[in-house]
Amino acid sequence: MNFADATSSRAGAQAFMRAASPTFLENWPPALGRLSIRSTKIRLPDVECRTLLRYFRRRDLNVFGCGKSREVSLKVIAKENLEGLRARLDKCLCAHYRGAYLRLGSRSPKDSAYGKRRGFRVVNGQKAISVLLTSRERVRFDLSVSILADSPVYMFLRDWTDIAPWREFRCFMIGRELRGISQYHYRGGQQYNEIMDHETEIRSAIASFFPKFRDACHLDDVVFDLAYRGARDPILIEINPSPLSGLSDLCLFEREHLNGEFRFLRGAVSS
Ligand SMILES: Nc1ncnc2c1ncn2[C@@H]1O[C@H](COP(=O)(O)OP(=O)(O)O)[C@@H](O)[C@H]1O
Ligand SMILES: [Mg+2]
Numbered sequence: 001m002n003f004a005d006a007t008s009s010r011a012g013a014q015a016f017m018r019a020a021s022p023t024f025l026e027n028w029p030p031a032l033g034r035l036s037i038r039s040t041k042i043r044l045p046d047v048e049c050r051t052l053l054r055y056f057r058r059r060d061l062n063v064f065g066c067g068k069s070r071e072v073s074l075k076v077i078a079k080e081n082l083e084g085l086r087a088r089l090d091k092c093l094c095a096h097y098r099g100a101y102l103r104l105g106s107r108s109p110k111d112s113a114y115g116k117r118r119g120f121r122v123v124n125g126q127k128a129i130s131v132l133l134t135s136r137e138r139v140r141f142d143l144s145v146s147i148l149a150d151s152p153v154y155m156f157l158r159d160w161t162d163i164a165p166w167r168e169f170r171c172f173m174i175g176r177e178l179r180g181i182s183q184y185h186y187r188g189g190q191q192y193n194e195i196m197d198h199e200t201e202i203r204s205a206i207a208s209f210f211p212k213f214r215d216a217c218h219l220d221d222v223v224f225d226l227a228y229r230g231a232r233d234p235i236l237i238e239i240n241p242s243p244l245s246g247l248s249d250l251c252l253f254e255r256e257h258l259n260g261e262f263r264f265l266r267g268a269v270s271s
Contacts, residue, residue: 002246006145013148020247022219023239024105026154031216036236037158040092040100044085044153049143051081055133056140071130082129089125092157099123100157102131106142109135121160128157161235166192167228170251171206172243172258174221178210179243182251183264184225191265202228203262209233223248 006016021027026041033039055077065073093100099121102109109115114134122128132139146153168184181203183195195202205228213224213236221242226234241247243258252263 003141007141007148010148010150013145016145017149017151019245020106020241021151023222023241024154025103025156025238026105026152027218028239029216029218032213032218032236032239035213035216035233036238037101037161039156039158040095041105042088042092042155042157044104044155046147046153048082048085049147049153052132053140053143053147059133077133086125086129089122089128089157093122093124093128096157096159099160100128101160102128103156103158104139104142105154105156106146107138109139111136111138122157161227163227163237164194165190166194168237169202169206169226169228169234170249171210171224171226172250172253173210173214173217173219173224174243174258176214176220177260178207178214179258179260180253181206181262182253184251186251186265189265191267193267195264196266198228199262199264201230205230205234206262221245223250 003016005012007013025033025039028036059070063073100123101120102122109131110120112120112131112134113136115131118127120131122131143153145151165185166183170182170184171178172180172182183190183192206226209226212233217224217239219239219242221244223240223243225237225240227237228234243250243253243255250258252265253261
């Protein structure tokens with residue numbers, strides 16, 4: 001299975017959904033949700049998905065220009081075509097008093113230019129829609145596959161939770177065994193002294209949390225992301241398709257090396 005097959009035909013999209021959708025937030029068993037971040041689920045009807053997709057197509061034709069004029073267009077589009085969605089988001093956001101992180105059940109719009117510039121904490125429907133509409137690729141891809149496969153789309157607002165990058169770890173479960181833990185942010189060779197300073201505590205916090213995750217999880221093979229919180233249990237951020245599926249980034253591992261290690265990039269050790 002690969003990402004290109006997913007948008008090439010209905011059969012490809014359906015195969016992709018079979019592999020990936022069990023990890024989507026809307027398909028989690030409640031016990032898994034209890035290990036994660038408090039969320040509100042919002043249905044995104046087909047008509048709204050198609051409006052978003054139409055916007056992406058027109059954006060690629062550069063209909064909206066760039067810079068300020070694109071931002072104005074974003075507001076107009078949201079007002080004209082996505083007013084219902086904006087109102088629903090505003091209403092749901094009342095339950096998230098510190099703001100929320102917005103994502104689809106499948107993935108998040110973390111490739112949003114607007115989010116990167118102004119932050120991803122959304123406090124109103126207008127900002128949420130701006131984040132969605134400025135996703136470079138992820139939102140368009142995920143919506144296209146869902147529409148092609150005839151699958152419903154859900155969005156989630158999740159309680160805003162500050163997560164320092166060093167505290168994020170990608171973990172691997174194969175055959176219901178913990179088969180690896182990796183530093184999550186590794187691109188660019190980023191090293192975190194904090195991980196080195198807390199190596200033993202991090203490993204043991206994840207190892208003692210693991211049985212709770214394993215017992216709550218509906219999948220035998222899965223990639224799962226955690227935020228380390230010191231003495232408290234780590235919090236589950238999300239789950240991703242099997243480490244063996246080719247659909248998930250294995251961070252500092254290669255498939256054949258998933259043997260239970262804890263991997264992170266070590267800084268130079270001073271003598
Ligand atoms: N509730 C939240 N509050 C703040 N930041 C979050 C929250 N949830 C996730 N993040 C950050 O956003 C990133 C992407 O979110 P995630 O749910 O993992 O979606 P994706 O599937 O796009 O990786 C995470 O790696 C984390 O750094
Ligand atoms: Mg993630």
